[in-house]
Amino acid sequence: MxxxxxxxxxxxxxxxxxxxxxxxxxxxxxxxxxxxxxxxxxxxxxxxxxxxxxxxxxxxxxxxxxxxxxxxxxxxxxxxxxxxxxxxxxxxxxxxxxxxxxxxxxxxxxxxxxxxxxxxxxxxxxxxxxxxxxxxxxxxxxxxxxxxxxxxxxYMLAKSTGGAMVRAGGDTWFFITADYAFGHALERDTSAFIRAAGGRVLGSVRTPFPGTTDFSSFLVQAQASRAKVVGLANAGGDTINSIKQAAEFGLTRRGVKLAALLMFISDVHALGLATAQGLVCTETFYWDLxxxxxxxxxxxxxxxxxxxxxxxxxxxxxxxxxxxxxxxxxxxxxxxxxxxxxxxxxxxxxxxxxxxxxxxxxxxxxxxxxPAYLLEVKAPGESRGAWDYYKPLQTTAADEAFRPLSEGGCALVRS
CATH class of the missing domain: 3.40.50.2300 (Response regulator)
Structure with missing residues (x-):
């Protein structure tokens, strides 16, 4: 049974x-x-x-x-x-x-x-x-x-996190993308914002879902692209493993920025502040807001x-x-x-x-x-106690955070 x-x-x-x-x-x-x-x-x-x-x-x-x-x-x-x-x-x-x-x-x-x-x-x-x-x-x-x-x-994640990274100078990207509907949509939407801001997508690689634990070959491809930003179009355990292994490879020490396009506070907890510090992400709820x-x-x-x-x-x-x-x-x-x-x-x-x-x-x-909140993970010395992990960078108002109603192609919306 x-x-x-x-x-x-x-x-x-x-x-x-x-x-x-x-x-x-x-x-x-x-x-x-x-x-x-x-x-x-x-x-x-x-x-x-x-x-x-x-x-x-x-x-x-x-x-x-x-x-x-x-x-x-x-x-x-x-x-x-x-x-x-x-x-x-x-x-x-x-x-x-x-x-x-x-x-x-x-x-x-x-x-x-x-x-x-x-x-x-x-x-x-x-x-x-x-x-x-x-x-x-x-x-x-x-x-x-x-x-x-x-x-x-x-769309909201791409606009908030992706847009912020491009504005900060991250105008060339390589994506490590979970190979299913979520990863494809997140790469698609983020790429649109990058190109609209004058940036370029230098390449991407699709990782099998579920079951990928070793991201080393994908990180090597990202490093070889010489992109300024590696966009992680994944979530949960995949995001945690990607960030840990990127740190082990020394990507960030070489000046490469990691864009965790979907990261949750439980991911930060699993990584620890020493590893996650400085990462920028977007959430619509934070317990200590x-x-x-x-x-x-x-x-x-x-x-x-x-x-x-x-x-x-x-x-x-x-x-x-x-x-x-x-x-x-x-x-x-x-x-x-x-x-x-x-x-x-x-x-x-x-x-x-x-x-x-x-x-x-x-x-x-x-x-x-x-609203959507752009957040930066605190350094260990900045945290005041348990689960004090984020410092807010900016807020996007509710009527601006998500895709305009006229652009979604929903059949329920009258033209």
Whole structure:
């Protein structure tokens, strides 16, 4: 029996046991008033610390902060590991919706999985909040009335981090790119900003995904290009390994700049400040940014795995679920369960506001808007304590951080 089938049988047994303990009319009433949220992510691989159990903790915190029980709404959370494989993500999504009555799927890192799940959710007319898939195609050519892209995307990362590097003199680039939809989109979007600013892309190399641990041959090619900047169009464990091995090769000592185009605070923690110091990255959430982000972090910290601070992808799960539940309460549980399209439309019509991201809104193409922060990793001597890793360099306002609505090619946007 596959692990997926074992998880499915366990979940089905749990639901059956719970319902059997209630009188039939009470069980039916509870089911009708129950919202089921499926957290679909990487629980065991490259992105475990970026998403994994931390995303689940943030979803549960959103349910608690919303006060679902006090509002008479029962919320159940299901969790599954998609193993960074589109076929596994699609199979889990179909089973969740068809058999387990899942109303919302949340998180879904790995852009190839994110795009595949979007198709299933649209077909089944449920709601989908993607916090962790980076490809900007989710609000472009693959946009859907059932999808909200919450936390970040390749266009925003390219504009903020890539643009800053070019302005600082990094006008020649070589890319080390994860060979799947996310890496391709991030290289594409960053290259466009480099060329628009008068810079040049001297070359790129694609690294197999998943499973690459030795980046030495790719770093040799990058060094041979004589580019001023090596752009790392990868994430999670790939980014950590790339940066560690670049340091071992002495690339930065030779004056080459590393552009970590998608880096999370858990990556900085894994690298250590001595290795990561001076790296520039962009995030839309930092736990120590302001009083509201610190308050949210203090609430969720006891539930976070291994003392990790929440990163932006995990905070996006909190923020997205909180806004979704507000829309459910406004629309009514029965109506929300009946139509994911209607629920997402209500989410777009309502202003967003929470302790993780502050005020925001959702555009017609499903793009959630909030500020983006260009951050520099502190040197060890600059850090004042545990997880004090970033110093802000600049803020890009919500209405400027993401791709203009008219440029995405989303079919939902009227010309």
């Amino acid at each position: 596959t692990s997926l089938n074992r998880r499915s049988l366990i979940a089905a047994a749990a639901f059956g046991a719970g319902a059997g303990a209630l009188p039939i009319h009470r069980a039916r009433a509870q089911a009708a008033n129950t919202i089921r949220i499926g957290v679909l992510n990487d629980q065991s691989g490259l992105y475990r610390d970026v998403n994994g159990p931390g995303s689940v903790a943030c979803v549960r915190q959103a349910i608690a902060d919303f006060g679902a029980a006090a509002k008479g709404i029962n919320v159940e959370v299901l969790v599954a590991d998609h193993q960074n494989r589109p076929d596994v993500g699609v199979n889990i999504s179909r089973q969740w919706i068809d058999r387990d009555g899942v109303d919302l799927i949340i998180d879904v890192p790995t852009s190839s999985v994110a795009l595949a799940v979007a198709g299933v959710v649209r077909e089944k007319n449920k709601a989908y909040i993607n916090s962790s898939g980076a490809t900007s195609d989710l609000t472009g050519s693959a946009c859907s009335p059932n999808t909200v892209h919450w936390t970040y995307d390749t 302001n009083d509201r982000t610190r308050a949210f972090t203090q609430r969720v910290l006891p539930s976070m795995p291994q003392g990790l601070r929440p990163g932006m992808a995990q905070a996006g799960c909190y923020s997205g679920v909180l806004h979704y539940l507000k829309a459910v309460a406004d629309l009514g549980v029965a109506a929300a369960k009946a139509s994911g399209t209607d629920t997402v439309a209500r989410m777009k019509a309502m202003p967003a506001d929470d302790d993780a991201f502050g005020p925001g809104s959702i555009r017609a193409d499903g793009r959630k808007l909030h």
